[in-house]
Amino acid sequence: METTIVRVEDLSHQYSKDWAIQNISFEIKENRILGLLGSNGAGKSTTMNILCGVLNQTKGNIFIDGINLKENPVEAKKLIGFLPQTPPLHLDLTVNEYLIHCAQLRHVKKEDLHTAVERAKEQCGISHFSNRLIRNLSGGYRQRVGIAQAIIHEPKLVVLDEPTNGLDPNQILEVRNLIKKIAKDKAVIFSSHILSEVQATCQDIRMIENGHMVFSDSLEAFNNYIEADKLTASFENPPVISAFTDLPEITHAVYLSPKKVQITFKGTQEIAEKIVSLSVYNNWKLREIQFEKVSLDEIFAQLSKKAPSKNTILS
CATH class of the missing domain: 3.30.70 (Alpha-Beta Plaits)
Structure with a gap:
């Protein structure tokens, strides 16, 4: 039986008078890759920021492996790895220096540092670049270093924001395979605006439009929904x-x-x-x-017709 790693319950967030998201609920199981889709301004970024503990929600709860993120943020964040759209790389450090730094930030014990760094490098296929400056790496390998920092502390949940953005076709295939390998013992959220990337990588789809969840099902159900007409x-x-x-x-x-x-x-x-x-x-x-x-814009347009206005105030 698959373990639920993430449980989101009635998540809502308000900026000033407007609701960015309302009543968002979903779960992510262990060993699953969930694709998070949303057009600009749909509420996807707000959801991800709350999920990673960057932003406190107005209403609702998020549980990471049973820990309430809002009530116990330090313990919950220990279980989360995050790769933002622009990887937080220090270009003048070597791969080793950077990953050691990231492991220390993640409170990896001193005696476990070497093992954690070597494990992350091996998993991401960058061991042969250990002593190379990050600025001298290609875009694909920089992305691998970014993923390595996200898994350095062995989190239960890995959140990847546009991880294949700007990569060439060969690099995209490599990163896809890496993400699938990571998901063998973790839950993964893969955020992207490129439909083909989500279809090639994810098993489940969650789509947010106008601040509401408008699609929540398996990739197979999603593909059936968008079948050409x-x-x-x-x-x-x-x-x-x-x-x-x-x-x-x-x-x-x-x-x-x-x-x-x-x-x-x-x-x-x-x-x-x-x-x-x-x-x-x-x-x-x-x-x-x-x-x-069917284009992603057309899908958003169809689904958004079913979603209430994002400016609706919750009672």
Whole structure:
């Protein structure tokens, strides 16, 4: 049975007269990677700052491995590792010097310092750069050093804010694999505005919009939610538009150019097979057909319609 590492209960926070977040509740299990999504101003950063103990909430509670973060912040924070969007690196220190410094800040016992540093370096694949100045490392390895400082004290929860931001494709793959390795014995929160990154790394999704939780489920459920409902098709002999709109699965169709049509459909993506068959039967000479991906902005727009206004005052 998986252990609950983080429990957030009815979390709300007010800035002046406006509520940044309201009634946010969720749990994170051990060995799970949770993706936290939110557009600018949605309340994602406020939630993360409260979760990491940087900000005190107006209402609600957060428990880290059963410890109330607000009532016992020192003990709770010992269980949290945090990598902000801009890693807090000292560029003129070597990797060893920096990680020793971070371990000391985290109150790692003197006799355990060497073991903690070596373990973090090995886990993050940076042992061969122990004596190199951080400023001389590539962006990908700097990010690894940033992750190493977040796990140096063996926390129960690791919070990573945009950990793949600015990395090249190879570095992104390396950091993804590292995050999955870390999650083998920890709970991980992965915050990102890049949908593909969350889909490639996380098992659970929490989405905040207008200060409210608008999606809270598994990655599989999220992928089902955002399944494409539009496709485009190009024909050498394009039919009249009614050839598409007369089909019960198709709710709308419009020609984007004389030979290219955009189709909105309901139900499953099997409609593509039907269009292919109709093209062959009617000699439409289909040249291309492809589904249109749903953008994160479109998802936010759909979900935000279900969310109350963030300016609503709680009673």
